[in-house]
Amino acid sequence: MAVLITGGAGYIGSHMAHALRDAGEPAVVLDDLSTGDRNAVPDGVPLVIGDVADANLVLRTIEDHGVDAVAHFAARISAPDSVRDPLGYYAANTAKTRDLLAAVVASRARHVIFSSTAAVYGREPPTPTPETAPCAPASPYGLSKLMSEWILRDTAAAHDLTYVTLRYFNVAGADPAGRTGQRAPEAANLITVAARAALGLNEGLSIFGDGLPTPDGTGVRDYIHVSDLADAHVAALRHLRRGGENLTLNCGYGRGYSVKEVVEAVRRVTGGDFPVRRDASRPGDPYVSIADASLIRDRLGWRPERADLDRIVADALRWERSWWPTQTRRPAPAGRRVG
Template structure:
């Protein structure tokens, strides 16, 4: 039996593929490569190029590889972008998740791990935020994930599917062995953008929102190392394989850092300074986002191994140095710097 990883050629999905391979699990990646990279897929892991919304392709893949569980990462993830393209986000995130779940029901695949988000909680949730907090997404991105969670719950009841939905907080860092990391030139997460600024790959850093109701006026986030996140998915798989029931869990550490804290950490770890420009807050961005991570530790026995900001920044910085040192990749980044 094997695990199908949708979006497995992307940033988080490729770390999941590595984690499964390291755990001795068979995995198969399904990715349309619209944002993912072939070389992100670990050696020995089959890659099927295609769309999760292609029901016939999904059914063939499930049968050909004897899939018994699916980890669903494929989708669109930029909250501010979703405000200007809501239909695209609802189609990619909710619509295609519905199609994928229909394929799994038809193939009698009963285990599903869903990539959700803390954006379902909205701009100003109680902090730290428990899974029981009201859902009030402030962007179509968050709303599309909230709707997908509801579809998943209904499918679970109707068809006996067991699932774990993991609500990610802010994912950052790279594989400590430097086997994979963030490859996208246009990645928008703060730690990636800041480390690229420190390396001179970006022309400085924009801070969005400096007068927010937080201690230093900038947004506060719960940053989780991507390898710890992948380990949480492996723990979720083991839970489901052991006959565990469906769960919706936060995936964070339980403490946060401001944007200015992150800038200081990147400067400290890199030993480099870089210009910072202050800009107005972006619509759809929460002021504070910190997980109550009690439940995931209790339910899955998950114990993060890299819960340190400087460690996260250090891994991200080493990856950026490694990845963008390739001559064939420099034109892509140079083109972005010119815009």
């Protein structure tokens, strides 16, 4: 049986596609290529171009490829952008998840792995944050994902469907083998933008928020290597196929780094420097976001292999150094959206 990966031509989805290939699991990617890149899909993995809300296309893809599980990555992902465009986020993230699940229920597929976010916990969650913490999203992005979680939970209760929801903390890095990484010019993840600044691909970066109630005044995040995250999805798939129960799990390491610490790590790994600007904090961003990741280790037996900030930075830098010289487009200016 195969896995349908929605958004599989994107950053995290393409790492999942490679992880499944490495594990000998057949997969098929569904992506509208609005932000994804067809070249991110591994050789030998079919790419179906289209919308996850197209029920006929989803049903046909599941039938044609013998799909029994769906890993749903397709979404819009910026909390600040969602404050400016809430209707767009509710349409892309919540409404389309509902439409996708309706097609899944009507199909042979019986397992769903859902890509969620630590943004469901809000601006001031307990530290570290367990899955039982109250959900109080501070942005339409976080709320769009939380509503999708509810839709998935209620759908599974009413139908023959099982699921694992994975709440990502801050995903960074790139495939250690150099097969895929962050390809989006407008990517706003701090490590990505700092790496691009260090390589001279953009003109420095902005720190959004200085003087916050944290040890050094800048935001603190739990950074997880994207390949460890992909491995967590493979573990979730195996759990569901074994008949495991529905789960909602944090994906992080349980260790936080401030923006200033990340900047220093990038400088340390590159041996260079780049300009850093100060700017106001962004709407919808928490001050501190650190996972209590004990449950995923216990329930899925997940053991991350790359839980080191310098390793994450080095893999991101290696990808950026090899990828951008081959492209005619350039990364977006760093000062716009980095936090």
